[in-house]
Amino acid sequence: MSVSVRVPTILRTYTGGESEVTAEGATLAEVLDHLDGAYPGIRARVVDESGALRRFVNVYVGNDDVRFLDDLATATPDGTQVSVIPAVAGG
Amino acid sequence: MSASLAERVCPEGLDPAAPSAATPPGTSAATSTTPAPAPGALRPGAFGNAVGLTCRECGHLQDLGPHYACPECFGPLEVAYEFPAVTREQIEAGPRNIWRYQALLPVPTDITESPNTEPGFTRLLQADNLARELGLARLWVKDDSTNPTHSFKDRVVACALSAARELGATTFACPSTGNLANAVAAAGARAGIKTVVFIPSNLEHPKQVNSAVYTEQLVAVNGTYDDVNRLASEIAGEEEGWAFVNVNVRPFYAEGSKTLGYEIAEQLGWRLPDQVVIPVASGSQLTKVDKAFCELIALGLVEAKPYKIYGAQATGCSPVSAAYKDGHEVVRPVKPDTIAKSLAIGNPADGPYVLDICRRTGGAVEDISDDEVREGIILLARTEGIFTETAGGTTVGVLKKLVETGQLDTELETVVINTGMGLKTLDAVSDRVGPAAVIDPSYAAFAATGIS
Numbered sequence: 001m002s003v004s005v006r007v008p009t010i011l012r013t014y015t016g017g018e019s020e021v022t023a024e025g026a027t028l029a030e031v032l033d034h035l036d037g038a039y040p041g042i043r044a045r046v047v048d049e050s051g052a053l054r055r056f057v058n059v060y061v062g063n064d065d066v067r068f069l070d071d072l073a074t075a076t077p078d079g080t081q082v083s084v085i086p087a088v089a090g091g
Numbered sequence: 092m093s094a095s096l097a098e099r100v101c102p103e104g105l106d107p108a109a110p111s112a113a114t115p116p117g118t119s120a121a122t123s124t125t126p127a128p129a130p131g132a133l134r135p136g137a138f139g140n141a142v143g144l145t146c147r148e149c150g151h152l153q154d155l156g157p158h159y160a161c162p163e164c165f166g167p168l169e170v171a172y173e174f175p176a177v178t179r180e181q182i183e184a185g186p187r188n189i190w191r192y193q194a195l196l197p198v199p200t201d202i203t204e205s206p207n208t209e210p211g212f213t214r215l216l217q218a219d220n221l222a223r224e225l226g227l228a229r230l231w232v233k234d235d236s237t238n239p240t241h242s243f244k245d246r247v248v249a250c251a252l253s254a255a256r257e258l259g260a261t262t263f264a265c266p267s268t269g270n271l272a273n274a275v276a277a278a279g280a281r282a283g284i285k286t287v288v289f290i291p292s293n294l295e296h297p298k299q300v301n302s303a304v305y306t307e308q309l310v311a312v313n314g315t316y317d318d319v320n321r322l323a324s325e326i327a328g329e330e331e332g333w334a335f336v337n338v339n340v341r342p343f344y345a346e347g348s349k350t351l352g353y354e355i356a357e358q359l360g361w362r363l364p365d366q367v368v369i370p371v372a373s374g375s376q377l378t379k380v381d382k383a384f385c386e387l388i389a390l391g392l393v394e395a396k397p398y399k400i401y402g403a404q405a406t407g408c409s410p411v412s413a414a415y416k417d418g419h420e421v422v423r424p425v426k427p428d429t430i431a432k433s434l435a436i437g438n439p440a441d442g443p444y445v446l447d448i449c450r451r452t453g454g455a456v457e458d459i460s461d462d463e464v465r466e467g468i469i470l471l472a473r474t475e476g477i478f479t480e481t482a483g484g485t486t487v488g489v490l491k492k493l494v495e496t497g498q499l500d501t502e503l504e505t506v507v508i509n510t511g512m513g514l515k516t517l518d519a520v521s522d523r524v525g526p527a528a529v530i531d532p533s534y535a536a537f538a539a540t541g542i543s
Binding site: 006008009010013019045046048054055056057058060063065067068083085086087088 | 148158159160161162163164165166167317318320321324325327328329337338341421423424426438440443
């Protein structure tokens with residue numbers, strides 16, 4: 001299961017400046033684990049000490065916010081795009 | 092005395108008079124003597140008395156720049172200041188717009204010399220008729236529909252424009268539920284900077300026209316505001332030289348909302364009200380009004396006193412109100428479905444802080460139905476002659492509900508903020524109001540209507 005992951009600016013120090021990288025995994029949790037193998041430390045920036053998504057990060061699988069799906073257990077079918085985006089909002 | 096009360100009223104870390112852990116000015120990019128790599132070369136005083144950006148979650152500090160999320164934890168960044176002594180007299184001697192508070196904003200001392208829309212210092216109206224109708228002892232309406240593009244957004248955009256200019260941005264942009272797009276497009280036109288504004292394609296027609304008239308580059312996106320916002324975040328990460336007012340220059344932008352709090356206090360004769368009702372979309376405005384009150388106390392510009400802050404949402408997009416009522420500290424995102432489109436942010440980034448503030452001050456977050464929003468619009472118009480948009484209808488309707496449910500003390504002095512103009516959301520009430528009679532131009536026809 002290969003997926004592409006869009007990396008926000010503040011995490012590109014981990015990916016050598018790359019804005020999009022590929023990773024493996026059937027679920028978002030597996031994708032993040034796999035990413036951490038390639039880019040050590042990146043997982044802890046997205047997931048907190050308790051293992052939950054950080055409060056101010058939004059992760060999308062395809063066009064959907066994983067908080068509307070199954071959070072870290074959200075399935076990541078082959079070819080899906082995963083986007084990690086800081087949570088900001090304001091009319 | 093006042094300091095101890097300030098500690099009780101305001102949270103630690105929001106006290107601007109406290110010694111700051113921010114980068115000493117000598118080591119910041121602003122005063123660096125070695126050439127800074129582009130685009131980090133800031134002129135001295137580019138951001139006024141601001142000294143850095145601190146993470147609201149973990150306290151991590153970084154230099155002033157086009158940063159908006161903490162590199163450690165993704166938390167939102169707040170502008171940190173080292174304020175000099177600021178007096179009422181200095182402020183009162185300033186222009187009759189938000190720049191009278193220049194010393195308290197992340198903008199340079201020469202801000203009035205650069206073309207901008209000069210928003211703010213809007214009227215604070217004593218609303219005796221509405222107060223009587225609702226059974227309140229003393230009520231004021233802070234009427235921000237009188238800003239240059241008819242919403243409070245002119246305040247925040249003016250601060251974002253200053254940041255964009257100081258950071259050397261070439262494009263001024265935003266994702267918007269409408270009012271912000273109006274404000275960005277107009278401010279950009281006046282400043283002579285290219286604008287690109289993104290809105291949900293289902294936005295009210297007047298709000299689309301109100302942006303398109305100022306810019307050739309209005310982009311309507313098929314999706315909700317949250318989809319538009321996400322797109323903007325992705326564009327901000329890819330395109331050089333773009334200042335997205337509420338994304339990558341958001342810390343500076345958001346500070347503009349503090350001026351609502353400063354003005355309310357100054358217009359009340361340099362004192363704080365007892366209760367304030369504020370609409371909640373992203374939640375930023377509510378948190379900044381609180382920050383403004385805390386700063387005024389800490390700077391000795393007003394006497395410290397307890398105040399309660401209430402948040403207002405429409406039930407069709409009420410994630411913060413739902414979290415408040417459920418006793419949660421986090422906000423679960425929702426898919427918005429309400430006529431109050433300017434409040435239709437399903438994933439409000441400042442929601443957790445709204446919960447903190449309303450609980451800390453003894454206020455509440457409440458929500459009302461779309462019908463109650465329409466009734467709120469008409470109530471304010473009929474009692475005070477102010478035509479508000481759906482967001483203001485939400486705020487007035489929530490005020491009414493807070494009174495009826497006993498959550499608001501009717502004996503205390505209360506302020507409601509009207510954030511925008513009803514002409515932008517005419518459809519909301521166009522089937523509720525209209526001619527009482529259509530008659531021939533004769534006295535007999537008039538007399539037959541029974542109107543006297």
